[in-house]
Amino acid sequence: MDNTSDHDPICMVLYINVALLIDVKRAYTPQPSWNKANINDIENYKSLLRLKLAEIKVPTAAICCSDYCCKNNDHFESINLYVSQLADACLQSAEKTIPFTRRRGERGCIPGWTEQIAPLRDKSMFWHRMWNDCGRPHNGIVADIMRRTRLQYHAAIRTVHRNENDIVNERFVSSIVNNSSRNFWYEARCMRRKCDSNTSSVVDGQTNAGKRDGSLGLVSDHFINACVELSVHTAMLFSTMLVHGFATEDMATCTLIPIPKGKNVNVTDSDNYRCITLSSVFGKIFDLVFLNKFYDYLCTSERQFGFKRHHSTVVVKMGPERTLHFFTK
Numbered sequence: 001m002d003n004t005s006d007h008d009p010i011c012m013v014l015y016i017n018v019a020l021l022i023d024v025k026r027a028y029t030p031q032p033s034w035n036k037a038n039i040n041d042i043e044n045y046k047s048l049l050r051l052k053l054a055e056i057k058v059p060t061a062a063i064c065c066s067d068y069c070c071k072n073n074d075h076f077e078s079i080n081l082y083v084s085q086l087a088d089a090c091l092q093s094a095e096k097t098i099p100f101t102r103r104r105g106e107r108g109c110i111p112g113w114t115e116q117i118a119p120l121r122d123k124s125m126f127w128h129r130m131w132n133d134c135g136r137p138h139n140g141i142v143a144d145i146m147r148r149t150r151l152q153y154h155a156a157i158r159t160v161h162r163n164e165n166d167i168v169n170e171r172f173v174s175s176i177v178n179n180s181s182r183n184f185w186y187e188a189r190c191m192r193r194k195c196d197s198n199t200s201s202v203v204d205g206q207t208n209a210g211k212r213d214g215s216l217g218l219v220s221d222h223f224i225n226a227c228v229e230l231s232v233h234t235a236m237l238f239s240t241m242l243v244h245g246f247a248t249e250d251m252a253t254c255t256l257i258p259i260p261k262g263k264n265v266n267v268t269d270s271d272n273y274r275c276i277t278l279s280s281v282f283g284k285i286f287d288l289v290f291l292n293k294f295y296d297y298l299c300t301s302e303r304q305f306g307f308k309r310h311h312s313t314v315v316v317k318m319g320p321e322r323t324l325h326f327f328t329k
């Protein structure tokens with residue numbers, strides 16, 4: 001055996017059918033924009049969700065079942081159905097009440113349009129109509145003003161396009177200043193298309209906003225902003241899952257997203273990608289509930305730094321670095 005460590009290796013062979021996707025054009029799917037939602041939107045979301053949850057037929061047979069050796073397939077199927085009904089209720093409620101994202105640069109969505117371009121456009125259109133009414137003359141005061149205002153309008157479009165990033169950044173700063181409920185670092189990461197932080201909570205302030213699953217389309221915000229009834233349904237779901245020793249299809253599904261390691265890398269080489277895994281939001285909440293309840297009983301090695309509260313893998317990296325620095329300074 002070449003392996004002299006005390007770790008047991010796990011070997012796995014995967015046979016996966018990989019199909020080449022010919023259409024590589026990035027599809028844009030509008031998503032609920034929870035940041036844009038105001039208090040009324042959130043209240044409407046809660047009310048509609050409450051109504052939709054009331055319509056769900058709770059699988060009482062599975063929930064009341066206390067047989068730890070239960071092999072009843074109907075119970076398993078009804079638990080799966082229950083999860084998808086809860087997810088649908090959240091998604092449909094958000095669709096009707098929460099504003100949706102729009103593609104950047106979409107018509108009517110150019111940053112700075114309203115402030116910098118729209119007045120010049122209106123002025124230009126006014127003088128264009130005036131010039132039309134005057135019989136479209138080639139020379140004269142009206143023709144000159146029409147051309148001058150049109151030039152100003154087109155120049156403003158070019159300026160706005162050139163300064164698009166600055167305008168977006170300025171708006172971002174002012175929106176943070178004017179709305180303290182928005183989290184700076186969350187917004188900053190969203191702007192870099194890496195949504196992964198906030199401190200809003202479902203379970204003791206630990207569920208991060210903007211956490212997406214890869215399958216159902218749920219985001220942790222659906223739970224953070226939900227009515228109390230959803231917690232009751234979720235608790236019943238988790239209880240029956242524990243009794244049956246069963247994980248739903250949603251919780252057993254992961255979506256791998258390959259991200260190129262840089263802008264100018266060879267994208268045909270799989271070594272130039274790192275993957276992130278999107279997993280079920282229900283699963284994340286279950287993990288948090290479990291960790292909160294049983295944290296004191298879960299012992300880990302003092303040398304484990306990842307997946308552990310108040311620890312970081314950066315600390316491991318720092319150890320050898322400090323040692324090297326000590327002996328080489």
Ligand SMILES: [Zn+2]
Nearest residue numbers: 065070072075
């Ligand atoms: Zn059962």
